[in-house]
Amino acid sequence: MSKLPNISTSIFSVMSKLAADHNAINLSQGFPNFTVDERLKNIVAQLVHQEVHQYTPMSGYPPLLQKIAQLTKKQYNRIVIPESEILITTGATQGIFTTIQALVNKEDEVIILDPSYDSYEPSVLLANGIPVRIPLNDDYTPNWGNIEKACSSKTRMIIINNPHNPTGKILNASDFEKLEGILENFPQILILSDEVYEYITFEEKHISAHTRKKLLNRCITASSFGKSFHVTGWKVGYIIAPEHLMNEIKKVHQFLVFSVNSLAQAAISDYLDIVSIEEIRSFYKEKRDYFRQLLQNSRFKLLPCEGTYFQVVSYAAISDENDVDFCKRLVKEYGVAAIPISTFYNNAKDLKLIRFCFAKDNQTLEAAAEKLCLL
Incomplete structure (x- = not known):
């Protein structure tokens, strides 16, 4: 079956x-x-001859973890602990899947905002959770009234995607204030913030969940080097979460992929030193x-x-x-x-x-x- x-x-x-x-x-x-980028190609060519071809630690290549912490501090003014709050994943999709498997239990409800990336619902179903699909407004802004009505004691997680695929919309400060207001009434709800296009915004810089103090202790963010650096085939992403959530996520990650491509991690780590x-x-x-x-x-x-x-x-x-x-x-x-x-x-x-x-x-x-x- x-x-x-x-x-x-x-x-x-x-x-x-x-x-x-x-x-x-x-x-x-x-x-x-x-x-x-030719600079990234050259880094890979040089690294091929170095000893970066074996398993990395489960959380990720240590220099890359440090670079991500520095990037997060620079971009969002958030201090994260590399060893306990960052996890390198085989693309953001694996990070999202692993997070849901770790934190969603049987018959937990997960709110998904439609139109939505097609990996969200299957990940919830495989965790024996219940997807609750709430449509965005026709202008693709969130309908926070409907979202709040969908929340209950059974709700375990709300997935947000910002910037949003497929519509290209970004959440504004008012959106986050309304989300935070909802969460005050439901202390068990976690936020999974899919931010793989975080550096691809235009007139307005997107507001990351990293910048919202009320969310930090109950939010998992997913990012993608594949999207940011035009290397989608490398399948290298990362998630950031508070230690108490990350501990559970790592339990699943270790039996799913254990560690991510070592050469790609080392290359991205070096590239972060020179790319803008x-x-x-x-x-x-x-x-x-x-x-x-x-x-x-x-x-x-x-x-x-x-x-x-x-x-x-x-x-x-x-x-x-x-x-x-x-x-x-x-x-x-x-x-x-x-x-x-x-x-x-x-x-x-x-x-x-x-x-x-x-x-x-x-x-x-x-x-x-x-x-x-x-x-």
């Missing part, structure tokens, strides 16, 4: 395969197609602005993009098809792959919206836009 009877192949895998089958431009799955985090934001802002400019003369309506490297657009002026069928036709007839937003909802809510990834070189964006402007 299946443990996940209602879970099928990820929409990301489906659309990427469809793109490959039809030789289409893949703006669906969220991975960059441009070259990695601030450059990431400006790099992707230029990408976002260029892609939006390219689509100006199309019939797509562009929604605001406050963060991430995704652009959501409405195709309501083009077709009445549901978004899944529209995306399939977009691949087959126009040679561009996108992701239908309805697949991020529990109820498959269809607002005639699709998501493009603009983490691509300019040539790819130009070729895709040329096709999209034909619709």
